[in-house]
Amino acid sequence: xxxxxxxxxxxxxxxxxxxxxxxxxxxxxxxxxxxxxxxxxxxxxxxxxxxxxxxxxxxxxxxxxxxxxxxxxxxxxxxxxxxxxxxxxxxxxxxxxxxxxxxxxxxxxxxxxxxxxxxxxxxxxxxxxxxxxxxxxxxxxxxxxxxxxxxxxxxxxxxxxxxxxxxxxxxxxxxxxxxxxxxxxxxxxxxxxxxxxxxxxxxxxxxxxxxxxxxxxxxxxxxxxxxxxxxxxxxxxxxxxxxxxxxxxxxxxxxxxxxxxxxxxxxxxxxxxxxxxxxxxxxxxxxxxxxxxxxxxxxxxxxxxxxxxxxxxxxxxxxxxxxxxxxxxxxxxxxx
Amino acid sequence: xxxxxxxxxxxxxxxxxxxxxxxxxxxxxxxxxxxxxxxxxxxxxxxxxxxxxxxxxxxxxxxxxxxxxxxxxxxxxxxxxxxxxxxxxxxxxxxxxxxxxxxxxxxxxxxxxxxxxxxxxxxxxxxxxxxxxxxxxxxxxxxxxxxxxxxxxxxxxxxxxxxxxxxxxxxxxxxxxxxxxxxxxxxxxxxxxxxxxxxxxxxxxxxxxxxxxxxxxxxxxxxxxxxxxxxxxxxxxxxxxxxxxxxxxxxxxxxxxxxxxxxxxxxxxxxxxxxxxxxxxxxxxxxxxx
Numbered sequence: 131x132x133x134x135x136x137x138x139x140x141x142x143x144x145x146x147x148x149x150x151x152x153x154x155x156x157x158x159x160x161x162x163x164x165x166x167x168x169x170x171x172x173x174x175x176x177x178x179x180x181x182x183x184x185x186x187x188x189x190x191x192x193x194x195x196x197x198x199x200x201x202x203x204x205x206x207x208x209x210x211x212x213x214x215x216x217x218x219x220x221x222x223x224x225x226x227x228x229x230x231x232x233x234x235x236x237x238x239x240x241x242x243x244x245x246x247x248x249x250x251x252x253x254x255x256x257x258x259x260x261x262x263x264x265x266x267x268x269x270x271x272x273x274x275x276x277x278x279x280x281x282x283x284x285x286x287x288x289x290x291x292x293x294x295x296x297x298x299x300x301x302x303x304x305x306x307x308x309x310x311x312x313x314x315x316x317x318x319x320x321x322x323x324x325x326x327x328x329x330x331x332x333x334x335x336x337x338x339x340x341x342x343x344x345x346x347x348x349x350x351x352x353x354x355x356x357x358x359x360x361x362x363x364x365x366x367x368x369x370x371x372x373x374x375x376x377x378x379x380x381x382x383x384x385x386x387x388x389x390x391x392x393x394x395x396x397x398x399x400x401x402x403x404x405x406x407x408x409x410x411x412x413x414x415x416x417x418x419x420x421x422x423x424x425x426x427x428x429x430x431x432x433x434x435x436x437x438x439x440x441x442x443x444x445x446x447x448x449x450x451x452x453x454x455x456x457x458x459x460x461x462x463x464x465x466x
Numbered sequence: 467x468x469x470x471x472x473x474x475x476x477x478x479x480x481x482x483x484x485x486x487x488x489x490x491x492x493x494x495x496x497x498x499x500x501x502x503x504x505x506x507x508x509x510x511x512x513x514x515x516x517x518x519x520x521x522x523x524x525x526x527x528x529x530x531x532x533x534x535x536x537x538x539x540x541x542x543x544x545x546x547x548x549x550x551x552x553x554x555x556x557x558x559x560x561x562x563x564x565x566x567x568x569x570x571x572x573x574x575x576x577x578x579x580x581x582x583x584x585x586x587x588x589x590x591x592x593x594x595x596x597x598x599x600x601x602x603x604x605x606x607x608x609x610x611x612x613x614x615x616x617x618x619x620x621x622x623x624x625x626x627x628x629x630x631x632x633x634x635x636x637x638x639x640x641x642x643x644x645x646x647x648x649x650x651x652x653x654x655x656x657x658x659x660x661x662x663x664x665x666x667x668x669x670x671x672x673x674x675x676x677x678x679x680x681x682x683x684x685x686x687x688x689x690x691x692x693x694x695x696x697x698x699x700x701x702x703x704x705x706x707x708x709x710x711x712x713x714x715x716x717x718x719x720x721x722x723x724x725x726x727x728x729x730x731x732x733x734x735x736x737x738x739x740x741x742x743x744x745x746x747x748x749x750x751x752x753x754x755x756x
Contacts, residue, residue: 175606199605202640207598207633214602217588218610219533222602238630241592242599246580 156313159290160253161186163297164223168194171221171301177212178225179205185225185255186313205235209250213242216249221301228254228269228310236275239306244279247305257286257310257347258398259427259444264434269310270427274403276308277376283329284375286310288350289317292373295327303329310375312348319354332379334386338368341392341455344383344409346372349396349425352441355448360455367455375405380412387418392458394423396451398441401426421461423454467556470536471700472521479689485555486516486689490718491746492551496567498737503568503576505732506715508548509722510653510686511620514711515552517692518618518649527557531584534612537603539587539619541596542651543578544729550574550582558585594628597621597648601638604646604706616700620649624656627665632677638706639678646706647699648679652686653713657728670710679708686711719743 168174168190179201182188191198201208205226212222224231231254232239243250254272261267276282283303287293293311300307317323321335335350336357345353350371357367370386372379387393393413395406406424413422427444441447472478493508518538526532540549550567553559559574559582566572573581577591588599600619607615625631638646650670658664667673671681680702684691692711699707716722719740732740 175609196609199641202633202636204633204636206594206630207601207637210595210598210630210634211602211605211637213588214599214604215606216602217599218603218606220606237592238595238598241589241595245589 154315157290157316158186158189159293159316160297160311160313161189163294165189165193166294167297167301168197170298173219174221174223174301175199175215176223176225177201177208179203179208179230181226181255184227184313185253187225205230206238209235209238209252210242212250213246213248217246221249221251223251223253225253225255227256227267228272229256229267231308232269232272232275240279243306244281247281249305251300251307251309253309253311255311255313257312259432259440259446260312260348260398260437262434262436265431268432270400270432271403272308272310273375273397273399273405274407277403277408281305283307283377284310285327285329285373286347286375287327287373288345288347288371289322290314291317291323291325292327295325296373299327299329310347314348317351319351321354322351327373329374330377330379331374332370332372332382334368334370334382336367336369338366338390340366340390341394341458342368342370342386342390343394343396343451343455344370344372344386344405345396346375346405347398349398349446349451352446352448353396353451356451356455359448359452365455365459372405372409375408378408378412383409383412384416384418387413387420391420391462392423392455393418393420394425394451394454394458396425396446398446399426400429402429421458423458425451425454468524468526470522470524471696474693474697478521479693482516482520482689482693483513485520486512487718487744489516489548489551489555491741491744492554492564493547494719494732494737494740494744494746496547496551496564497732498734500568501733502729502731504544504547504729506655506722506725506727506730507542507545507622507651507653508551509717509719510713510715511545511548511651512718513687513689513692514620514649514651514713515548517689517696519552519556519558521693522696523618524615525558530558534615536615537587537600537607537617539590539596539600539603539617540578541590541593541619542622542625543589543591544576545622545651546574546576546578549578553585593622593625594630597631597634597638600646600648601634601641601643604638604643605641607645608643614645616645616647618647618649620651622656623650623652623654623667623670624661624664626650626667626670635674635677635679642678642704643706644703647696647709648706649709649711651713652710653715655715655726655728659726674708678705680705681708681710683710683712686713687717
């Protein structure tokens with residue numbers, strides 16, 4: 131059987147929209163991290179809105195059936211249920227796609243999770259454009275929505291390696307956390323194999339004097355690729371992973387921006403309200419004068435397609451990031 | 467109280483009836499102080515609150531966050547006058563705090579929020595959310611060692627129009643949550659008028675039976691019927707229970723009975739008359755101007 135035939139055969143039975151088409155079996159970093167956390171935290175419970183394979187919670191269901199709860203295709207109720215369990219002493223992890231965790235259940239998340247600071251950890255998958263399923267399933271505004279909620283923390287791991295530390299940090303943090311995650315192969319870059327995470331802390335993956343790219347999620351790897359390409363052209367670019375989108379490491383953002391001539395943000399999300407907005411707000415309040423370029427979905431709805439295709443078409447790939455850096459540098463020179 | 471639920475007796479019925487009348491007087495006083503509010507719903511639900519806090523729910527007034535307490539969620543959080551009056555009547559809220567109802571800075575808001583403390587088990591007010599939280603609490607209660615707390619939630623019949631209610635009803639039925647009891651304050655009133663004219667909800671019992679609930683309809687002003695229904699709900703196994711309590715808005719003050727007004731004006735003269743009809747002591751004795 132060829133690889134393609136084997137994948138096609140798997141597609142018939144896995145029922146997992148994310149694994150479909152993957153060239154190799156995806157690691158189950160989140161599912162395994164949740165299992166490990168469940169071992170350390172007996173009060174941890176898991177709720178899922180009919181997506182165990184896509185959210186890797188089938189592992190939890192199998193190991194801890196008495197702590198696993200189907201919510202059915204009913205996300206609004208799931209958020210309320212999770213809050214009720216959290217109010218009773220549990221750490222409740224609620225799972226669905228990012229788009230449904232936010233758009234569909236926003237009022238419930240606001241009133242039963244964010245306002246009362248219940249220990250509900252919302253794990254959303256299919257961030258941004260990373261799905262064939264198209265506009266109905268693409269979460270291009272989830273960070274904006276969650277960021278607008280007081281008390282809500284937002285995390286988007288750059289790689290699978292970071293996920294165990296993030297899940298544990300989420301368990302230990304009082305109150306709600308929104309985990310925005312993508313099922314993906316492990317990192318192939320050594321800089322990304324590091325596993326540390328702390329809320330409110332960014333990490334500098336690469337130093338540089340000319341420009342700084344603030345990125346999160348899968349855009350971190352693209353930012354590093356862009357930095358490599360720019361280095362070959364004599365442009366020295368720093369790359370910072372801001373996995374903790376809220377709280378934001380404002381100190382690091384200001385310090386890095388102060389050292390560079392251009393600031394670029396890169397996110398798999400609308401440029402309205404997400405990481406780019408957070409960085410812009412932070413720097414504008416500081417009075418920062420470096421040109422800012424935001425790479426992201428440019429206030430449009432997208433379409434279904436493969437991730438590389440969509441990233442290219444909507445200007446979210448490494449080349450688009452590099453172009454934004456060059457554009458910012460040119461603008462800076464023009465001003466001087 | 468911790469000794470709840472109290473065993474049924476004719477004497478208990480009489481006592482609770484008297485306490486319901488006191489709740490009604492407080493509802494009128496509280497709403498009159500602001501000139502407008504949820505007086506009609508409060509008068510309508512007073513018997514249910516008198517029974518719940520006076521005889522059914524297990525709690526410790528000195529330890530409101532007692533982990534084994536029964537949970538009560540008021541999904542119609544705007545029905546706050548009667549809820550607060552019931553909390554005050556049963557030692558769960560200071561009377562002075564009750565009298566600060568709706569004043570700027572008071573933790574006793576017109577939509578009950580948990581700023582008031584753990585006696586407000588969840589901040590509702592955005593209609594349709596209370597049952598979901600109660601379902602989660604009931605699931606969690608079942609996982610506890612030892613005694614399983616019971617979870618009670620009160621909804622309005624207009625509120626049943628919210629889709630989330632049916633998601634939660636589906637989950638409660640699916641999980642066979644027999645420690646969950648929903649009371650629907652079936653007063654037929656919503657903002658725009660009669661529920662079945664705005665958006666027909668009948669037949670409510672059939673809808674919930676189809677979702678695997680045990681259903682009982684009662685007269686929500688017949689204290690014997692309320693107590694018996696709560697006992698029936700406690701004895702129900704393998705299903706969540708729904709008590710559909712037919713209530714009359716404005717009940718107890720003939721000059722207000724049956725008047726549909728969601729957020730009704732209550733001028734001093736109307737309040738005075740209602741208090742008179744309720745047999746309230748003279749206003750001076752209470753220190754609150756109606």
